[in-house]
Every structure is written in structure tokens, then in C-alpha cells.
Amino acid sequence: MISVRVLIRPKEGILDAQGKAVESALPALGFDGIEHVRVGRVVELRAEDDRSLEELCEKLLANPLIEDYEIEIL
Amino acid sequence: MISVRVLIRPKEGILDAQGKAVESALPALGFDGIEHVRVGRVVELRAEDDRSLEELCEKLLANPLIEDYEIEIL
Numbered sequence: 001m002i003s004v005r006v007l008i009r010p011k012e013g014i015l016d017a018q019g020k021a022v023e024s025a026l027p028a029l030g031f032d033g034i035e036h037v038r039v040g041r042v043v044e045l046r047a048e049d050d051r052s053l054e055e056l057c058e059k060l061l062a063n064p065l066i067e068d069y070e071i072e073i074l
Numbered sequence: 075m076i077s078v079r080v081l082i083r084p085k086e087g088i089l090d091a092q093g094k095a096v097e098s099a100l101p102a103l104g105f106d107g108i109e110h111v112r113v114g115r116v117v118e119l120r121a122e123d124d125r126s127l128e129e130l131c132e133k134l135l136a137n138p139l140i141e142d143y144e145i146e147i148l
Contacts, residue, residue: 001109007116008116009116009118019117022117022119022134022135025134026134029133029134031129031130031134032122033121033122033123034119034120034121034122034126034130035075035119035120035121037117037119038117038118038119039115039116039117040115040116040117041113041114041115041116042082042083042113042114042115042116043093043096043112043114044083044110044112044114045096045108045109045110045111045112046108046109046110047107047108047109048107048108049107052108055105056108060096060103060105061096
């Protein structure tokens, strides 16, 4: 079995509502000097091999129209 | 400025509803040999320094009661 991490992020140019929400909350909480916040998902799993990981991302984990994904074998 | 990645995951023992949903969808989509799916969030941002990152996670990005976080400086 291999340990796999998939990072899923909104594509550049796609509105990232969660990232914007974090950015607008920062000043009121006293944080400054933080910018370019992007919020995505991380999926971690154990797989027998890496054969079907790309297909898994395309079909189930990510929405390839609006999200990019990155597969890391840990 | 530094580039920072924060991985936020449900704590061990906390129900991970999204992970369970992915696991139950796998057989119908023809994926086998995949298990232990955990779904969390990834937050990427640019910061002036790493001073307030832990506080940022505790107060805004994660819910420390039910989530663990991990800060990576990229």
C-alpha cells in the first residue's frame, strides 16, 4: 500500500470564496501582512498502487472544470 | 514574504463525513484497493513572516477542538 496526498485548489482566475472570506476576516482579528489566501481541499488515502489515482481525481475528488489537483506519493 | 501551506485535517477519532462519503462512492465507480480516505482543507497564503501563523490557525483557519493543523513553509 502507498500513502497518497491529493491537493485540490481552485484554478487561477476562479473565484475562491473561502479564501476571500479568510482575507476579509484578517484585519478584524488583528492579523496583518497576510495575503493571497487560497483555500482548497486535501485528501489523504492509502492505495494499492498509483494506477488509478489520476482517474480518481478526475471522476470523484476534484471538479476539473474549476479545480486543479496535485498528487503526492508520501 | 514567505509562502505557507497549512494542512487541516479532522482529528483521529472524529467522524470524517467527507472521507466516508468518498469511501462509499469508490466501489460504484469501479475503484478498488483504496482505503483510509480522510478529507481536510489546505490553505495557502503569503505572509510577511511566520510569527503569527500558529495563532492564525488556532483562531481562524482551523477548529482546534476537532481539527489538527500542520504548517509548512514552502
